[in-house]
Amino acid sequence: MICDMHIHSCYSFDGTPTLEEICTVAMERGVGIIAITDHADMVDTGGYGVDAYYAAEPARLEAFAHLQPWNPGVEVLYGIEIGNGHDAKVATEKLMEGREFDYVLGSVHFLPDGTDIYKMPFASPEEIDGMWREYFASVLRLVNEGGFDCFAHLDYPLRKMEGKVSACTVEQYADLIDPILQALVKQQIALEVNTRGMYDWQQRVCPEDWVLRRYRELGGKYVVIGSDTHTVDYIGTGFAEAAAALKRCGFDSYTIYRKRQPVQIPLD
Ligand SMILES: [Zn+2]
Ligand SMILES: [Zn+2]
Numbered sequence: 001m002i003c004d005m006h007i008h009s010c011y012s013f014d015g016t017p018t019l020e021e022i023c024t025v026a027m028e029r030g031v032g033i034i035a036i037t038d039h040a041d042m043v044d045t046g047g048y049g050v051d052a053y054y055a056a057e058p059a060r061l062e063a064f065a066h067l068q069p070w071n072p073g074v075e076v077l078y079g080i081e082i083g084n085g086h087d088a089k090v091a092t093e094k095l096m097e098g099r100e101f102d103y104v105l106g107s108v109h110f111l112p113d114g115t116d117i118y119k120m121p122f123a124s125p126e127e128i129d130g131m132w133r134e135y136f137a138s139v140l141r142l143v144n145e146g147g148f149d150c151f152a153h154l155d156y157p158l159r160k161m162e163g164k165v166s167a168c169t170v171e172q173y174a175d176l177i178d179p180i181l182q183a184l185v186k187q188q189i190a191l192e193v194n195t196r197g198m199y200d201w202q203q204r205v206c207p208e209d210w211v212l213r214r215y216r217e218l219g220g221k222y223v224v225i226g227s228d229t230h231t232v233d234y235i236g237t238g239f240a241e242a243a244a245a246l247k248r249c250g251f252d253s254y255t256i257y258r259k260r261q262p263v264q265i266p267l268d
Contacts, residue, residue, distance in 0.1 A: 001265055002239045003033035003256055005079070005103065006152065006194065006226025011060040012038040013048035015230040019063045019076070022232060027073045031236040033256055034076055035103045035226070036064075041083035042092050043110050050095060053080075077258065079103035081152060084110050086142040096147065103257040105192070105226075106148035107156070108138050117157050122164045131157060136176040143183040149257050150190035150224045154180075154207040162201040169208060181215045190222030190255055190262065191215050193245065195238025196229075205242045212249035222255040222262050243267050 008015035009022060017025075019036065026034050038060065040053035067076050080101050085092035087110070096104075110116055111134050122128050135157055143151060154177070155170050170177065184191055194206045212223070225242045227234045246254060246267055253264040 001033065002029070002031045002236050003225060003254075003265070004031050004227050004229075004236050004239065005033075005035040005077070005150075005224045005256060006037050006081070006105065006192065006228045007034055007235060008038055008081075008228070008230040009036050009060075011036075011053075011056040011063075012230065013052050014039070017232045019067055022235060023067065023074045023076065025232040025235050029236045031239075032074060034074060034235070035079035035257070036076065037079035037081040037103065037105050037226070039081050039083060040095060041109055042088035042095070043084045043114060045110075045116070050091060053095075077102035077256070079105065081105040081107055082148060083107050084138075084142070085147065086138075086145040087112065089145070092147070100259070102259055103150070104148040104260065105150050105152045106142055106189075107152040108135060108142055109156070111135065112138055118160060120157075120160065122161055128161065128165065132170070132173055133176065136173055136180065140176075140180050140183060143180055143187060143189060146187045146189065148189065149260060149262070150192050150222070151180075151184060152192045152226075153194040153196070153228065154191070154211065158202060158206070159196070159200060168202050168204065171208065171210065174210075177211060178214065181211070181218055181220065184215065185219045188222070190224045191220060193223055193225045193242040193254075195225065195227045195242050196234075198238035198241055199234050205238055205245055209245060209249055212245060212251070216250050221264075223251055224255050224257070
């Protein structure tokens with residue numbers, strides 16, 4: 001069974017495909033379970049944050065309502081990726097109120113001062129080091145606040161560091177990452193294996209093996225595989241590499257979420 005628990009559709013500000021297009025490609029590729037995790041960034045983004053999510057929501061709900069009868073070959077889970085929920089707690093509570101998601105991803109896309117990490121120039125080693133320290137501190141706060149099922153793309157800022165770092169690793173920040181992994185275990189929040197690096201410059205899944213091993217050693221059980229694609233091109237991409245990474249790090253299953261409940265699927 002192949003799944004992809006991190007897909008952006010045309011209801012994300014930076015996504016293109018309709019749900020029908022996503023399902024068609026998922027079926028062609030034998031991806032049996034998908035989660036549509038459109039963006040809701042909770043901080044002031046200048047027009048593409050949670051207000052954009054609310055504006056698209058009626059059409060999104062309508063599209064979901066018509067999906068299952070149209071395409072019984074793919075199980076489509078109703079997800080969301082909430083960015084920086086811990087920096088706007090009241091707004092995030094309002095978003096969660098009365099909405100029944102299958103799966104809620106939590107992520108950090110912005111530094112505490114509002115800087116969009118994706119737009120940072122990363123012009124010097126000092127800027128990069130300062131960003132990582134702020135980023136991991138923010139992630140720890142997010143996980144300690146909880147209220148979501150899985151923490152997305154631990155090494156997200158690396159996406160923008162092609163040619164700017166000598167090694168594609170966050171191992172030098174192991175002392176900042178360890179408390180995050182401990183908090184994930186304590187909060188029973190899953191760790192995402194994000195496969196975007198397989199179709200980006202990193203050429204590996206995120207996180208690195210040592211992170212997966214340490215999460216497992218601390219008692220972490222829940223690991224969710226997702227491509228983070230924003231087009232139909234990468235649906236299911238990197239699933240095999242993610243499964244292989246999990247196996248060599250000692251996991252024998254991965255996790256999907258239905259109605260916010262974890263379901264373990266054997267890796268074989
Ligand atoms: Zn994200
Ligand atoms: Zn995403």
